[in-house]
Each structure stands twice: as C-alpha cells, then as structure tokens.
Amino acid sequence: MAIVETRKLTKVFGKGEEGAVNAVDLETRDGEFLVFLGPSGSGKSTLLRMIAGLEEPTAGDVLIGGRVVTRLPPRARGIAMVFQSYALYPHLSVARNIAFPLKAHGVPRERRLERVHWAAQLLGIGHLLERRPRELSGGERQRVALARAIVREPTVFLLDEPLSNLDAKLRASAREELTQFHKRVGTTTIYVTHDQVEAMAMGNRIAVLEKGVVRQIGTPREVYNEPADTFVATFLGSPPMNLVEAEDVIAGFRPESLIPLAMVQGPAAAVRFRVTLLEYLGSERILVGVIEGGRFDGRKVISRVATASSGGIGEGTAHDFAVPEQELKFFDRATGKRIAPRVLQWR
Ligand SMILES: Nc1ncnc2c1ncn2[C@@H]1O[C@H](COP(=O)(O)OP(=O)(O)OP(=O)(O)O)[C@@H](O)[C@H]1O
Ligand SMILES: [Mg+2]
Incomplete structure (x- = not known):
C-alpha cells in the first residue's frame, strides 16, 4: 500500500505566477526512503510542506495510508517533520526537548521516560540527556532534533535538508547514521535535498524535480543510468x-x-x-x-x-x-x- 500519495498536487502562490508545484502524482512505498532532489526553487519544500499540512494546496489531494488528508491539520496526519533550521528549546535539557511533543499530547510521565530512552538509544545520545542544547555539537543537536521527531512513532517521517547546517565531514557521518537509523526503524521517510551525492547515497528511490514537476522517479541506479531526459542526465553525476x-x-x-x-x-x-x-x-x-x-x-x-x-x-x-x-x-x-x-x- 502506498503510505503517502499525491494526486495532481499543485501550488500556485500568486495570481498569474507559474506554479511552484505542478500536478504532482507520486506514491511512496511502505518503509521506503524516498528523496526529493532538485535545484533551488524547484518546489521540493513546497511539496513536502503540502504533504505535512503546513501549506494549503491550490489543487489536488494528499493521501496518507489510503486516506485523503488534504483538509486535515498537520497533527492529525501521523507525520513528523524535521526542518533545515530545527529549533531546540535552549532552556530545556535534551531529555525534556525530546519529551516535548509527548507532553504536548498528554502522554503520561512513565511512558514519556520510556519513549525518550528508546529514541535516545537509537540515536546514540543516551549519555547527553541532562545537557542543554548549547552544550552540544552541531551533530549532536541534529540527533536531538531527530529524536524529538521520532518519539511519537510517526507513520511518515518528513525531512527537509536536515543536514545542511553541518560541515562536510559531520554531514557525511550524519548521513550514514540517518541511513542506519532508517534501516532499524523502517519508517517511511521523505527526504529533501539539492545534493545529488546525498540523494544517491541515501535514497531507495529518487524523485527528480524541476520547476515544480517530477521529471523522473526511480532507484539511484535508474536515474543515473537511464535518465528520462537531459535535465536528469546532467543534474545527476559530477562532472x-x-x-x-x-x-x-x-x-x-x-x-x-x-x-x-x-x-x-x-x-x-x-x-x-x-x-x-x-x-x-x-x-x-x-x-x-x-x-x-x-x-x-x-x-x-x-x-x-x-x-x-x-x-x-x-x-x-x-x-x-x-x-x-x-x-x-x-x-x-x-x-x-x-x-x-x-x-x-x-x-
Ligand atoms: N510563501 C511563498 N510565497 C511565494 N512564493 C513562494 C513561497 N514559498 C516558496 N515560493 C516559491 O515557490 C518556488 C518553490 O520554492 P521551494 O521553497 O519549494 O523550493 P525548494 O526546491 O525547496 O528550494 P531550496 O532548495 O532553495 O530550498 C520558488 O520559486 C519560491 O520562490
Ligand atoms: Mg527548500
């Protein structure tokens, strides 16, 4: 079953403007790691935000688990999202940061502790739980943000360039960790990036976007070896x-x-x-x-x-x-x- 599905999903921001996202039809597979890849301004974030419920579509529908959720608010969609500029609460400990979404949903204390330890263990930050965000490295903060997103066990995980504020070396190791993490939890994930190396390394499949249109969707091998058009052919691969x-x-x-x-x-x-x-x-x-x-x-x-x-x-x-x-x-x-x-x- 397709976990996330979009049907002719469209977003036009201003009257007379070109669409930021144009009639996109796509389906994720259960447990898949799907990457949205494309140059700046190609509509990746807008598409992801419509799936999350943070942006209202001009036309078309979003389905999650076979159910139309186009008019549902983000919290009713069973998704968790991590942005490029995730914000941790500076005055709260790592443990309290991670527990925050659970507390907001009225999850009892015992259960909260259990979930926080589970998430911290998965991300290798169990020893940092009592620290404040400013006492962490960039990579550690990133992991706290991911832990906070997964504690509620979302059915879909939406990530918008979550590694972009890490330096090159940390980025490579965070990429590896994220892939390992996905293998362990198996949660359907959509990951936005403009970095083709990252897309090739992480994705089960890649959707290549240009001007709000999906040019091709396929495995890294397919988009690299069998590009659908000259745009995909030249966007992937360096040189x-x-x-x-x-x-x-x-x-x-x-x-x-x-x-x-x-x-x-x-x-x-x-x-x-x-x-x-x-x-x-x-x-x-x-x-x-x-x-x-x-x-x-x-x-x-x-x-x-x-x-x-x-x-x-x-x-x-x-x-x-x-x-x-x-x-x-x-x-x-x-x-x-x-x-x-x-x-x-x-x-
Ligand atoms: N709130 C907004 N109001 C008007 N136009 C917008 C808005 N958000 C995005 N756009 C426009 O929609 C298009 C797609 O933007 P989007 O942020 O989805 O691109 P992106 O692929 O995520 O780019 P980047 O890699 O730079 O993050 C761009 O032309 C952008 O200027
Ligand atoms: Mg973006």
Whole structure:
C-alpha cells in the first residue's frame, strides 16, 4: 500500500505566477526512503510542506495510508517533520526537548521516560540527556532534533535538508547514521535535498524535480543510468554527462564512459581527445578537453579515468579515446526526452 500519495498536487502562490508545484502524482512505498532532489526553487519544500499540512494546496489531494488528508491539520496526519533550521528549546535539557511533543499530547510521565530512552538509544545520545542544547555539537543537536521527531512513532517521517547546517565531514557521518537509523526503524521517510551525492547515497528511490514537476522517479541506479531526459542526465553525476548535438538527436555519455581506446572492449566510437586541463583527485583524474577532427571537432568534453590507467596523459597532449556504444544515451532535440538507441556518425 502506498503510505503517502499525491494526486495532481499543485501550488500556485500568486495570481498569474507559474506554479511552484505542478500536478504532482507520486506514491511512496511502505518503509521506503524516498528523496526529493532538485535545484533551488524547484518546489521540493513546497511539496513536502503540502504533504505535512503546513501549506494549503491550490489543487489536488494528499493521501496518507489510503486516506485523503488534504483538509486535515498537520497533527492529525501521523507525520513528523524535521526542518533545515530545527529549533531546540535552549532552556530545556535534551531529555525534556525530546519529551516535548509527548507532553504536548498528554502522554503520561512513565511512558514519556520510556519513549525518550528508546529514541535516545537509537540515536546514540543516551549519555547527553541532562545537557542543554548549547552544550552540544552541531551533530549532536541534529540527533536531538531527530529524536524529538521520532518519539511519537510517526507513520511518515518528513525531512527537509536536515543536514545542511553541518560541515562536510559531520554531514557525511550524519548521513550514514540517518541511513542506519532508517534501516532499524523502517519508517517511511521523505527526504529533501539539492545534493545529488546525498540523494544517491541515501535514497531507495529518487524523485527528480524541476520547476515544480517530477521529471523522473526511480532507484539511484535508474536515474543515473537511464535518465528520462537531459535535465536528469546532467543534474545527476559530477562532472555531469557530456552532451553532443547531432542533426536530429542529442547524444550523451558519462565522463567515465570516455576512456583510453586501449581499454575498450567491444564496439565503440573512437575519437581524438586533446586534454586542456587535468584535475588530480587521488585515485581518479578529471580530464577536460576537446574532440579533434570528425563531425564533433572542437566539442568540449570531460573524461574521468583511474589515475593508474592514465599515466602518460598530460595537459596539452592528444590521445586516442573512445566511448563504448552501449554507454551512449540519446535524447530528442526538441523535447529533451530520452529516445531509443541508434547509430551515431562520429566521423
Ligand atoms: N510563501 C511563498 N510565497 C511565494 N512564493 C513562494 C513561497 N514559498 C516558496 N515560493 C516559491 O515557490 C518556488 C518553490 O520554492 P521551494 O521553497 O519549494 O523550493 P525548494 O526546491 O525547496 O528550494 P531550496 O532548495 O532553495 O530550498 C520558488 O520559486 C519560491 O520562490
Ligand atoms: Mg527548500
């Protein structure tokens, strides 16, 4: 059964303005970790807030557990939400912060203590219960905010960029913890981010949004390997997919698909590749350069290769490279939508 479902869910903020969210149909699966991924302003927060009941839809419906909840207030929806700027009560201890939603719902003291210890244990903050928020690190505060959200055992967990105010290192470990936590509790979760690495690492499925429209929804593998259009193709992956325009199609290939010719097995399109810039990343190198000769002469492309297998390559040198045929993706020039594979003339 779909836990959260939206039907033609739409939000238009001002008269005559474009919709922030446009007729979105989506379904989460029970226990799934679904990520909303998209650039700033693509409607991720607005969509999440409508699911939570914090924003009134202009049109369409929200269903939770098969029940239409569009007109119900947030507290009647069985959801818990953590925002980017979660606020802990500074004058209350960690234990009291976590217990707050239970107290507000009149849960008896014994039961409150039980729940607080359960949540604190799950998030590894059992030893911090007597501290005040200001005596905690950023990551610990984050965990307190998560603990406070889960004490009531919501059926759905909505998270809007909850890791964005952590530094890069803490963010990576918090990401890991959150994934582990989800595996343990199995609560259906919707997680908003504009960080494609985070989306790929955490999501069971990813919904890619642009201008209030879901461009594609699928597993990380599907959206990466089988992008529905040029937007999804270039939004996921760093550096992004190379796109070259031919008469009636756009051909795309990932940087890791443009490799030294000697390494290729099977049918492939060979090109002469002149490297103009080399970025050393340790085990890998990013090679920025241009195609020399043929119909794509002068086209800028990017290759990503293992350092170990690209020893002789330096800036200013040209080499025989190739793209294996099965790694070419094709898109319609007019619509940007992906189309069936075809033969591309390179020469
Ligand atoms: N309260 C509001 N009033 C008017 N316009 C709004 C309001 N909230 C959001 N918008 C507009 O709706 C669009 C989507 O905003 P939203 O906050 O959902 O984007 P987002 O994908 O969450 O972006 P970000 O990654 O920056 O958080 C934007 O164009 C934004 O300016
Ligand atoms: Mg947002």
